[in-house]
Amino acid sequence: xxxxxxxxxxxxxxxxxxxxxxxxxxxxxxxxxxxxxxxxxxxxxxxxxxxxxxxxxxxxxxxxxxxxxxxxxxxxxxxxxxxxxxxxxxxxxxxxxxxxxxxxxxxxxxxxxxxxxxxxxxxxxxxxxxxxxxxxxxxxxxxxxxxxxxxxxxxxxxxxxxxxxxxxxxxxxxxxxxxxxxxxxxxxxxxxxxxxxxxxxxxxxxxxxxx
Numbered sequence: 001x002x003x004x005x006x007x008x009x010x011x012x013x014x015x016x017x018x019x020x021x022x023x024x025x026x027x028x029x030x031x032x033x034x035x036x037x038x039x040x041x042x043x044x045x046x047x048x049x050x051x052x053x054x055x056x057x058x059x060x061x062x063x064x065x066x067x068x069x070x071x072x073x074x075x076x077x078x079x080x081x082x083x084x085x086x087x088x089x090x091x092x093x094x095x096x097x098x099x100x101x102x103x104x105x106x107x108x109x110x111x112x113x114x115x116x117x118x119x120x121x122x123x124x125x126x127x128x129x130x131x132x133x134x135x136x137x138x139x140x141x142x143x144x145x146x147x148x149x150x151x152x153x154x155x156x157x158x159x160x161x162x163x164x165x166x167x168x169x170x171x172x173x174x175x176x177x178x179x180x181x182x183x184x185x186x187x188x189x190x191x192x193x194x195x196x197x198x199x200x201x202x203x204x205x206x207x208x209x210x211x
Contacts, residue, residue, distance in 0.1 A: 002027045004185050005063055007054055007085065008073040009033045013100065013150075016178035017071065022046065025186050032063050054081045060088040069096045069185045082131040086138050096192075097135065097142040098184050100177070103197060105129040105146065109167040112206040132195060143184050144195035148172040149208040161197040169199030170208040176200065 004021065006014050009031035021027045022043055029047045031039055036051035052059040054074055064070065070089060074081045082099070089097060103109055104117045105128050118125065135142045151173050158176040161168055180198060184190055203209070 002068045002186060003030065003066055004028070004069045004071060005030045005032060005067045006071050006073070007032050008075070009049075010035070010038045011073045011075070012152075013174045013178050013181070014071070014073045016175050017181045018042075020178055020182045021185070025182065027186065030063055030067065032060075054084055057084050057088055060084060061091050064088050064092040064094050067092075067094050069098065070094055071181055071185065072097065072099045074100075078127050078131045079134070082134045086134055086140065089140060090138070095139075095141045096185075097140045098181055099131075099135055099142060099144050101132050101144050101146050101195070102128040103146045103148055103167055105132055106163060106195075108146075108161075108163070108165070108197065113170055113204075114167075116207045136195070141192045143191045143193075145177065145180065146195065146197045147177050148197070148199040148203070149211075150174050150177075151208075151210065155200075157200050158198050159201045160191075161199075163195040165197070167197045167199070169201065169203040170205050171203045171210070172199050 004027050008014055010033045031049045032052055034053055036049050039049055041047055050063050072085055104125050109117050132144050148169050149171050151171050153173040155173050156176050156179045
């Protein structure tokens with residue numbers, strides 16, 4: 001049975017992924033977050049909750065012991081957090097990392113949407129790029145996910161682009177990203193050491209339709 005550690009377990013995509021893991025797989029979950037009271041146990045036989053900060057390296061190493069997959073959904077202080085996550089994984093010999101990042105970090109978003117995305121993201125793109133560089137320089141079996149702009153649509157509908165290819169589309173549902181995370185976690189070898197863009201097909205435009 002696969003053991004998956006979710007970092008930032010109270011995030012919206014993390015919660016959707018948690019539901020899918022429990023409904024569609026036999027994975028055992030460790031849910032790691034700063035305020036444990038924000039989550040309620042759904043399946044005590046397959047879940048445990050750990051209160052901790054990703055910047056607490058010792059606590060993080062404890063949580064990683066015995067894990068097969070680490071899914072990181074950390075949005076704040078991303079560079080420092082990524083350094084700690086990679087260090088903890090190396091110390092505990094956990095190899096598989098699935099990490100949420102941001103579109104535009106490689107200047108891969110073409111046209112007016114790319115210009116709009118740069119304006120909206122500002123200096124955050126620089127921080128997310130540094131975080132991606134840290135992961136890519138490691139020996140981990142990583143997959144970096146660069147999502148288009150998120151929606152809350154109840155749908156799973158996505159396509160993938162690889163690093164070096166122009167990004168497609170302008171939006172993606174959180175549920176689609178969660179479904180992709182689950183697929184990556186339970187499919188050995190899928191998109192290993194790849195940085196992938198994910199978007200809903202046929203959503204090209206100068207900016208997301210909801211803006």
